[in-house]
Amino acid sequence: MSARARAIAIALTLALLAGGYLAQRLVVESDFAAFLPRGADARQRWMLDQLRDGPAARLIIAGIAGGTADERVAASRALADALAVRPEFAYASNGSLEVAQKDLDALARHRYVLGADLTASRFTESGLRQALVDGIGTLQSTFAVVEKQFLWRDPTGETMSLLKRLARDMRIRREQGVWVDASGARALLLLQTTATGSDLDGQAAAIAVLEQAFARLASAGQTIVYSSPGAMAVTSRAIVERDAMRVSLMSATGVLLVLLIAYRSLPVVAIAIVAAALGLVAGVAVVQAVFGSVHAITLAFGATLLGEAVDYPSYLLTSGASSFAEGGRRHAVARAMFLAVATTACGSLALLMSGFDGLIELGLLTAVGILAAGAATWWLVPSLVPSGWTFRAWSFGHPETAWRLPVGATVAAFVALTLAAVAVLAWRPLWDDDPARMNPLPASLAAQDRQLREAVGAPDARYVALVRGATVEQALERAEALGGPLADAVARHELGGYALVTDDLPSEATQRRRLAMLPEPDVLRARLREAQRGLPYRADAFAPFVEDVRDAKAAPLLKAADYAGTGIGLRVASLVADAGGEARVLVPLSGIADPGALRRTLTSGRDHVEIVDLRGEVGALLGAFRERAMIATGLGVTMIFAILAIGLRSPSRAARVVAPAILAALWTLAAIAGTGHALTIFHLIAVLLVIGVGVNYMLFLFPAAGERIAGTALASLAVVSATTLCAFGSMATSSIPVLRALGVTVTLGVVATLVACALLVGAMRSRT
Amino acid sequence: MSAARGLAVSIALALAASPACALDLRDIAATLGAVDQSRVRFVDVRTIASLGTPVERRGTLAYAKPSTLEMVVETPLAERLSIVGGTMTIESRGATRVVDLSRGEPLFAWIEGIRATLAGDEAALRKHFDPTVSGTIDRWTLRLAPRDLRLRSLVAGIAISGERERVRVIEVEEASGDHSVMTLTPIAAAGR
Numbered sequence: 001m002s003a004r005a006r007a008i009a010i011a012l013t014l015a016l017l018a019g020g021y022l023a024q025r026l027v028v029e030s031d032f033a034a035f036l037p038r039g040a041d042a043r044q045r046w047m048l049d050q051l052r053d054g055p056a057a058r059l060i061i062a063g064i065a066g067g068t069a070d071e072r073v074a075a076s077r078a079l080a081d082a083l084a085v086r087p088e089f090a091y092a093s094n095g096s097l098e099v100a101q102k103d104l105d106a107l108a109r110h111r112y113v114l115g116a117d118l119t120a121s122r123f124t125e126s127g128l129r130q131a132l133v134d135g136i137g138t139l140q141s142t143f144a145v146v147e148k149q150f151l152w153r154d155p156t157g158e159t160m161s162l163l164k165r166l167a168r169d170m171r172i173r174r175e176q177g178v179w180v181d182a183s184g185a186r187a188l189l190l191l192q193t194t195a196t197g198s199d200l201d202g203q204a205a206a207i208a209v210l211e212q213a214f215a216r217l218a219s220a221g222q223t224i225v226y227s228s229p230g231a232m233a234v235t236s237r238a239i240v241e242r243d244a245m246r247v248s249l250m251s252a253t254g255v256l257l258v259l260l261i262a263y264r265s266l267p268v269v270a271i272a273i274v275a276a277a278l279g280l281v282a283g284v285a286v287v288q289a290v291f292g293s294v295h296a297i298t299l300a301f302g303a304t305l306l307g308e309a310v311d312y313p314s315y316l317l318t319s320g321a322s323s324f325a326e327g328g329r330r331h332a333v334a335r336a337m338f339l340a341v342a343t344t345a346c347g348s349l350a351l352l353m354s355g356f357d358g359l360i361e362l363g364l365l366t367a368v369g370i371l372a373a374g375a376a377t378w379w380l381v382p383s384l385v386p387s388g389w390t391f392r393a394w395s396f397g398h399p400e401t402a403w404r405l406p407v408g409a410t411v412a413a414f415v416a417l418t419l420a421a422v423a424v425l426a427w428r429p430l431w432d433d434d435p436a437r438m439n440p441l442p443a444s445l446a447a448q449d450r451q452l453r454e455a456v457g458a459p460d461a462r463y464v465a466l467v468r469g470a471t472v473e474q475a476l477e478r479a480e481a482l483g484g485p486l487a488d489a490v491a492r493h494e495l496g497g498y499a500l501v502t503d504d505l506p507s508e509a510t511q512r513r514r515l516a517m518l519p520e521p522d523v524l525r526a527r528l529r530e531a532q533r534g535l536p537y538r539a540d541a542f543a544p545f546v547e548d549v550r551d552a553k554a555a556p557l558l559k560a561a562d563y564a565g566t567g568i569g570l571r572v573a574s575l576v577a578d579a580g581g582e583a584r585v586l587v588p589l590s591g592i593a594d595p596g597a598l599r600r601t602l603t604s605g606r607d608h609v610e611i612v613d614l615r616g617e618v619g620a621l622l623g624a625f626r627e628r629a630m631i632a633t634g635l636g637v638t639m640i641f642a643i644l645a646i647g648l649r650s651p652s653r654a655a656r657v658v659a660p661a662i663l664a665a666l667w668t669l670a671a672i673a674g675t676g677h678a679l680t681i682f683h684l685i686a687v688l689l690v691i692g693v694g695v696n697y698m699l700f701l702f703p704a705a706g707e708r709i710a711g712t713a714l715a716s717l718a719v720v721s722a723t724t725l726c727a728f729g730s731m732a733t734s735s736i737p738v739l740r741a742l743g744v745t746v747t748l749g750v751v752a753t754l755v756a757c758a759l760l761v762g763a764m765r766s767r768t
Numbered sequence: 769m770s771a772a773r774g775l776a777v778s779i780a781l782a783l784a785a786s787p788a789c790a791l792d793l794r795d796i797a798a799t800l801g802a803v804d805q806s807r808v809r810f811v812d813v814r815t816i817a818s819l820g821t822p823v824e825r826r827g828t829l830a831y832a833k834p835s836t837l838e839m840v841v842e843t844p845l846a847e848r849l850s851i852v853g854g855t856m857t858i859e860s861r862g863a864t865r866v867v868d869l870s871r872g873e874p875l876f877a878w879i880e881g882i883r884a885t886l887a888g889d890e891a892a893l894r895k896h897f898d899p900t901v902s903g904t905i906d907r908w909t910l911r912l913a914p915r916d917l918r919l920r921s922l923v924a925g926i927a928i929s930g931e932r933e934r935v936r937v938i939e940v941e942e943a944s945g946d947h948s949v950m951t952l953t954p955i956a957a958a959g960r
C-alpha cells in the first residue's frame with residue numbers, strides 16, 4: 001500500500017467513525033442559557049436556577065392593545081376563558097372577579113389561620129356582641145346585598161380584612177372588571193405555563209396556543225404583546241438558530257471563494273477544505289461525547305473556525321511543501337506547522353477555563369478541531385495534492401525585499417501605537433459586566449418586558465431578602481420574625497416595600513396559635529346566644545359561623561398546595577422553595593435607599609438572613625469569570641511562549657514572535673474600547689485567539705535559527721489572513737453578542753496583526 | 769254567528785294586545801329618557817331570612833338628567849349615596865367612599881342598573897344586564913338579569929315596574945333568597 005493510499009484509508013476510516021457517531025448521536029441545542037454563567041457555588045446556582053426555572057419564569061404578562069375599550073375588554077375575557085381550559089396553562093387571569101373568585105374562596109376558607117390581626121377578644125361574648133350590632137348596621141345599609149354575604153359565616157369580618165389586604169397587594173388597575181395598564185390603553189392578562197421556564201419546547205407550545213387563540217378571538221386592529229422569561233428564551237433560541245445558520249453559510253462561502261481565488265484548482269481547494277473539515281468533525285464529535293449535545297452557537301463557531309483551520313493546509317500548500325517529492329521543503333515547514341498548531345490550541349485555554357458551559361464547548365471544539373486539522377493537514381494533504389501542482393504566488397515578493405522602512409520608523413510606529421492603546425485603555429472605563437448585554441434579544445424586547453412588568457406592578461425584583469431554614473417551617477418562622485424589622489425599616493423610610501409570603505402562608509406555629517384563639521363550638525354557641533339577646537336575629541342565624549369555626553379547628557393546617565390554581569398560589573410558589581436539605585423563603589424588597597444600611601439592619605444577629613442583589617450577583621459572577629479569564633489568558637500566553645522557546649530553541653526568538661502578537665492584541669482591545677464599545681468577558685476570551693493567530697503569522701516570518709524565510713511567506717499570509725477575516729468577519733455580523741464579540745475581536749485582531757507584520761517586514765533586512 | 773263573533777273578538781283582542789306585545793325596551797327608555805328630573809319618597813322593605821323582622825328603610829330618591837342620582841336614607845340608618853357622571857359617592861356610618869363606576873365593577877352594577885333605568889340609558893343597561901320587557905307602556909315591567917357571574921352570585925334579578933314615565937316599584941331578588949321591595953311615591957309633580 002502506498003503512503004498515499006494508506007493516508008487516505010486512515011483518514012476515511014476516522015472521518016467515517018466520527019461522522020457515523022455524529023449522525024447517530026448529534027443533538028443540537030440552542031437554548032441560550034448555556035452561554036450564561038453557572039453559579040460559582042450551590043447558592044448562586046440555586047439563585048440562577050430560580051431565575052431561570054422558578055415559578056416566576058413560568059409567568060407570562062400579556063397586553064392587548066388597539067380597538068375600543070369595550071373590544072379590548074371582550075378580547076381579554078375571551079382570551080382568558082380560552083386559555084384557562086388549555087393544558088398548556090396552569091393559570092390564566094384577566095383580573096375579572098370570576099377568576100379571582102378562586103382566590104377569594106381560598107382566603108375565605110382559611111381566614112382563621114390567615115388573619116394577621118386575629119385576637120381572642122373578638123370571640124368573647126362582648127366581642128361577638130359588638131360584631132352582631134355592627135351586623136345590624138350592615139343589614140340596614142344600602143349595600144347590604146354586597147356586604148352581608150359574609151355576615152352569617154363570618155360576623156367578625158375576617159374575610160373582609162383579608163380581601164382588603166388582597167386588594168392592597170394587587171395594585172393593577174381595573175376597568176370594566178378586567179386589568180388594564182395605567183393609561184387604560186391595554187388590557188392585561190397574567191398567565192402561568194404548566195411547562196417550566198427552561199422547557200423551551202413547552203414554552204414555545206404555550207406561546208403558540210396564546211397567539212392562535214388571540215388571532216381567533218381578537219377583533220380587527222387589535223394586537224397583543226407578551227413577555228416572560230420563557231418567551232424571551234424562545235425568541236433568543238429562534239434568533240440563535242437563524243443567526244448560527246446565516247453566519248455559518250456566510251463564513252463557509254467566503255472561505256471557499258478566497259481559496260478558489262488563491263489556488264485556482266478545485267481539487268486543491270477540496271483538499272484544503274477536507275483537511276480542515278476533518279478536524280472540525282473530530283472536534284464536534286468530542287464535544288458531543290463530552291457534553292451530550294452540541295450548541296447551535298458552537299456549530300456556528302465551528303463553521304467559522306473552518307476559516308482558521310484551513311490555514312494549516314494553506315501554509316503547507318503555499319509554502320510549496322505540499323508534496324512528498326519535496327520532502328526537504330516539507331521538513332523545513334514542519335517546525336513552523338507544529339508550533340502554529342500547538343500555540344493556536346493554547347489559544348483555546350481561555351475558553352476552556354471560562355466557566356460557561358457554552359464557552360467550554362467552543363474551547364474544546366477549537367482545541368480538538370485545530371489539533372485534528374493540523375494532523376490531517378500534515379499526514380493527508382501532501383499525499384492528495386495532484387502531482388505537478390504548485391502554488392503560483394502573487395507578486396508580493398520576498399519578505400526581505402518586499403518593501404522597506406527605516407528600522408527606526410518601525411520601532412517608532414510600534415511604540416506610538418502601543419502608547420496610544422495604553423492611553424485609550426487607561427482612559428476608557430474598561431469592563432462591562434452587565435449580564436443583560438449578553439443576551440441576543442433586541443433592546444426593544446427588553447423594554448417591552450420592563451413596560452409590561454411595570455404595568456402589572458411587578459418590577460424586576462433586584463433586591464431580595466433570602467431567609468434560610470433547615471425546613472420550610474423553620475424558614476417560614478424566621479421570615480415571620482423578620483416582619484417586625486421590615487415594617488420598622490419601612491417606617492424609617494429605609495425600605496419602600498416588601499412582600500412577606502407568610503401573609504399568605506403562615507408558619508404552622510402561627511397557624512396553631514391563631515386556631516387556639518377560637519372557642520370550642522359549644523362555648524361559641526353559648527356566647528352567641530348571649531350576644532344575640534335583644535337583637536332581631538333568628539336563633540340559628542349564625543349556625544354557619546359556628547360550623548366554620550369548628551371546621552377550621554379540625555382541618556389540616558394550610559399548605560402551599562391548598563392554593564393550587566389561584567393567583568396567590570403563583571406568588572407562594574415563587575417565594576418558598578425547598579432545595580434539598582435547605583428551605584428558602586424569598587422576600588422581594590423594593591425602594592431601597594441604602595442597600596448597605598438595610599443589609600446591616602436586617603441581617604445583624606440573623607445569620608440565616610441574607611440580602612441578595614440579583615443583578616449585582618450575576619454581574620459579580622461575570623466579574624469573577626472575567627478575572628478567571630485574565631488568569632487563563634496569562635496562562636495561555638505563558639504556555640505559548642514556553643512552546644515557542646523550546647520549539648524555536650531560543651527564548652529571544654520566541655519573544656520576537658510573541659511580542660508583536662501580544663501588542664497587536666492590545667491594539668485590538670484599544671480599538672474596540674476606543675470606538676465606544678464596552679469590553680466584555682467575551683472580548684477578553686477572544687484575545688487569546690488573536691494572540692494565537694498573531695503567533696502563527698509571526699512564525700512564518702521569523703523561522704527558527706538556521707531556517708530561511710520562505711519566499712512565498714507574504715502570499716501565505718495573504719491567503720490565511722483572508723480566510724480568517726472572511727470567517728470571523730461573518731461572525732462579527734452576528735446578532736448574538738457572544739459570537740459578535742468573538743468575531744469583532746478576532747477580525748480586528750487579524751487586521752492589527754497584519755499591521756504589525758507589515759511594519760516588521762518593512763524593517764526586515766536580507767540575511768544573505 | 770257566535771263563532772264569527774268569537775273570532776271577531778279574538779281578532780280585536782289580538783289587535784289590542786299587539787302594541788303591548790311589541791313593547792320593547794326602546795319604548796320605555798324613550799319615555800323615561802324624556803324626564804328631566806324627578807324626586808320621590810321611597811319605602812324599601814327588605815326581607816332577610818335570618819332576621820325575625822324585615823328591615824324597613826325610608827328616604828328620598830332624586831334624579832336629574834342625564835346621570836345624576838341621589839339617594840338619601842333617613843331611617844333606620846342615615847346614608848347618602850350620589851351618582852354624578854361616572855362617580856358614586858357613598859356616605860355611610862361615618863365614612864365616605866368614592867367609587868369609579870366607569871371601571872365597571874360588577875358589584876356596583878345593580879345601582880347602575882337603577883340609574884340607567886331612570887335615565888332611559890339603554891346602552892348602559894345592556895352592558896350589565898339582559899333586559900326583558902312585559903306589559904304595556906301604561907303598565908310596564910322591566911326585568912334585569914345580571915350578565916356578570918359575580919353579580920349573579922349576589923343578585924338573581926331586578927324587576928322594575930312603572931306606569932309610563934313613572935317608576936313605581938323596584939324589586940331586588942337576591943341569590944340568597946332574600947329580597948327587597950322599594951316602593952316609590954312622587955313628592956311633587958315630576959318636572960318634565
